Amino acid sequence: MLQIYCPYCREMREEEEFSYSGEAHIKRPDNPEALSDEEWGDYLFFRKNPRGLHCEMWQHTVACRRYFNVVRDTVSYEIHETYPIGSQPSKMTDAALGSTD
Amino acid sequence: MQKYSAFGLLRHALSHHENWPAAWRSPDPQSNYDVIVVGGGGHGLATAYYLAKNHGIRKVAVLEKGYLGGGNTGRNTTIIRSNYLWDEAAQLYEFALKLWEGLSQELNFNVMFSQRGVFNLGHSLQDMRDIERRVNANRLNGIDGVVLNPAEIKEKIPLLNCSQSSRYPVLGASWQPRGGTARHDAVAWGYARAADALGVDLIQQTEVTGIRVVNGNVTGVETRRGFIGADKVACVTAGNSGVMAGMAGLRLPIESHPLQALVSEPLRPCLDTVVMSNAVHGYISQSDKGDLVIGAGIDRYNGYGQRGSFSVVEHTIQAICELFPAFSRVRMNRQWGGIVDTCPDACPIISKTPVGGLYFNCGWGTGGFKSTPGSGYVFADTVANDDAHPLAKPFSIDRFYSGALIDEHGAAGVAH
Numbered sequence: 001m002l003q004i005y006c007p008y009c010r011e012m013r014e015e016e017e018f019s020y021s022g023e024a025h026i027k028r029p030d031n032p033e034a035l036s037d038e039e040w041g042d043y044l045f046f047r048k049n050p051r052g053l054h055c056e057m058w059q060h061t062v063a064c065r066r067y068f069n070v071v072r073d074t075v076s077y078e079i080h081e082t083y084p085i086g087s088q089p090s091k092m093t094d095a096a097l098g099s100t101d
Numbered sequence: 102m103q104k105y106s107a108f109g110l111l112r113h114a115l116s117h118h119e120n121w122p123a124a125w126r127s128p129d130p131q132s133n134y135d136v137i138v139v140g141g142g143g144h145g146l147a148t149a150y151y152l153a154k155n156h157g158i159r160k161v162a163v164l165e166k167g168y169l170g171g172g173n174t175g176r177n178t179t180i181i182r183s184n185y186l187w188d189e190a191a192q193l194y195e196f197a198l199k200l201w202e203g204l205s206q207e208l209n210f211n212v213m214f215s216q217r218g219v220f221n222l223g224h225s226l227q228d229m230r231d232i233e234r235r236v237n238a239n240r241l242n243g244i245d246g247v248v249l250n251p252a253e254i255k256e257k258i259p260l261l262n263c264s265q266s267s268r269y270p271v272l273g274a275s276w277q278p279r280g281g282t283a284r285h286d287a288v289a290w291g292y293a294r295a296a297d298a299l300g301v302d303l304i305q306q307t308e309v310t311g312i313r314v315v316n317g318n319v320t321g322v323e324t325r326r327g328f329i330g331a332d333k334v335a336c337v338t339a340g341n342s343g344v345m346a347g348m349a350g351l352r353l354p355i356e357s358h359p360l361q362a363l364v365s366e367p368l369r370p371c372l373d374t375v376v377m378s379n380a381v382h383g384y385i386s387q388s389d390k391g392d393l394v395i396g397a398g399i400d401r402y403n404g405y406g407q408r409g410s411f412s413v414v415e416h417t418i419q420a421i422c423e424l425f426p427a428f429s430r431v432r433m434n435r436q437w438g439g440i441v442d443t444c445p446d447a448c449p450i451i452s453k454t455p456v457g458g459l460y461f462n463c464g465w466g467t468g469g470f471k472s473t474p475g476s477g478y479v480f481a482d483t484v485a486n487d488d489a490h491p492l493a494k495p496f497s498i499d500r501f502y503s504g505a506l507i508d509e510h511g512a513a514g515v516a517h
Binding site (some may be wrong): 001002014015016019020022030037038040042043045046047048050051054055056072074075076077 | 177340344352354355356357383401402403404405406410411412417501502503504
């Protein structure tokens with residue numbers, strides 16, 4: 001069972017209160033019409049799925065209902081950091097964060 | 102390979118069963134192979150077996166980082182069925198089911214395939230509409246299926262709570278009589294033994310750490326025991342497929358999730374079929390040694406840790422107790438997790454890749470065990486011919502660009 005800190009409610013709460021929403025920092029293409037099928041498929045379906053540090057979105061479903069980001073290790077499940085949408089993690093290395101476009 | 106038979110059993114009884122030969126060799130890796138299969142689970146071993154048997158490719162190695170069948174093959178709930186909605190998926194799984202029906206004979210190894218039937222329960226009018234649609238689609242594809250009403254279900258599963266006053270009343274079910282279960286370890290061992298007899302090298306405790314690609318073609322793999330050359334590399338590594346793809350500079354439309362299962366203490370025979378419910382979300386059967394084998398959905402977060410959260414176990418048990426109040430006092434014996442690689446459309450990827458000689462068979466999600474023979478068969482064909490087997494063609498990775506997804510999520514629900 002994960003214990004997750006909601007950066008909006010400023011409380012450590014049980015995983016059951018939250019919904020997982022997948023990889024974070026995926027930006028919708030500015031001009032979808034201009035993309036090739038490969039680029040659009042990449043945006044829709046292809047994910048980093050790293051074995052290690054992962055930036056991911058969670059929603060605090062039963063409380064503030066807001067989305068925020070979490071840096072979590074996908075092997076140990078240890079949560080390193082939670083931070084609001086629109087900001088970058090402080091502790092991630094560039095290699096783990098990868099491209100944020 | 103010493104053929105197993107009743108006569109052999111009798112003969113070995115005379116020497117107190119102390120002289121049985123090893124079921125397979127443990128060779129050191131050769132410097133070069135025609136095909137290297139990465140991953141010694143059921144699918145990988147089946148792939149190696151069919152490469153040798155159907156295509157005469159004998160210089161094959163299976164590289165396994167742990168022990169044979171130690172991943173998801175040994176961690177699933179062993180349910181076998183083929184009642185998928187869409188033609189592409191239904192035909193692939195039905196092909197596998199037909200292979201299951203002759204598998205013990207073919208491998209000369211008792212995989213304990215038991216066609217005890219599979220029930221998929223419906224708890225709402227929409228569930229029942231979906232069930233009727235799916236059963237009709239199945240029958241058009243030549244797959245057995247029957248829609249049952251609660252009275253018929255109650256007759257076949259006396260312990261099931263069919264009360265219409267329960268929170269999620271059972272309104273009906275689809276029933277696939279040819280579905281059932283098999284002994285998961287025996288499937289891995291049976292394929293391993295049969296592949297070994299055909300000259301396949303099964304190399305355990307040898308983790309692949311890199312895939313060597315020269316001029317866009319694969320030339321072999323780096324392992325903990327050094328470089329091993331190969332003309333073709335076939336990756337069948339379930340939860341770690343994304344990691345393997347990364348070694349060749351590829352990405353996959355796959356995310357890895359923990360999937361948990363649990364078994365109870367052994368009970369006297371009380372459930373002679375497989376019961377699944379998408380709505381309350383659990384599935385259950387009773388193994389031949391008497392323990393209830395229980396599973397449900399994945400943990401929603403990405404994970405490689407081979408364990409999940411207790412809340413998922415709790416929901417699973419709630420569902421089982423809703424369906425079978427009589428089991429509420431049963432004590433659970435063991436609980437574990439495996440790592441499943443889930444695709445956006447809940448269908449596998451059996452595919453060539455942009456790298457020449459590199460193939461992937463992955464993305465089976467929560468439903469891989471049932472397809473083990475079919476998966477190995479069509480993947481071996483794909484690898485041997487460098488061209489997709491007709492049944493595998495719709496499962497190419499290209500579908501995530503073309504949009505021709507096979508959306509079994511809606512059809513199969515979450516429980517597989």
